[in-house]
Amino acid sequence: MLLIYCPYCEEERSELEFRGAGDAHIARPTNIADISDEEFEEFFFLRDNPKGLIFERWRHIHGCGRFFNAARDTVSDKFKLTYKAGLPKPDLDATTPAAPVETYEATESNAK
Numbered sequence: 001m002l003l004i005y006c007p008y009c010e011e012e013r014s015e016l017e018f019r020g021a022g023d024a025h026i027a028r029p030t031n032i033a034d035i036s037d038e039e040f041e042e043f044f045f046l047r048d049n050p051k052g053l054i055f056e057r058w059r060h061i062h063g064c065g066r067f068f069n070a071a072r073d074t075v076s077d078k079f080k081l082t083y084k085a086g087l088p089k090p091d092l093d094a095t096t097p098a099a100p101v102e103t104y105e106a107t108e109s110n111a112k
């Protein structure tokens with residue numbers, strides 16, 4: 001079971017208590033009524049889909065209910081860091097090799 005650290009509750013909880021809420025650090029245009037349809041499309045719909053480290057918003061929906069941000073590796077599905085909403089994007093070393101991928105076969109071979 002995947003455990004996620006809630007920076008408000010200050011403890012790891014089951015992934016079943018959380019819900020993803022899209023990309024983090026997406027700045028809403030201050031002049032949203034004045035932007036073109038293309039600019040709105042880019043702000044509202046278009047997202048990067050990188051392989052590796054991403055920054056996301058998450059909500060502890062079945063816990064404290066608060067939103068927070070997380071840095072997660074999309075290859076290993078490991079959370080590198082979680083931090084309170086409103087804090088700046090942390091400067092993580094992107095060259096850090098990802099943790100080994102937990103495969104079903106690897107997990108089952110360790111089962112007793």
Ligand SMILES: [Zn+2]
Pocket residue numbers: 006007008009010060063064065066
């Ligand atoms: Zn919480």
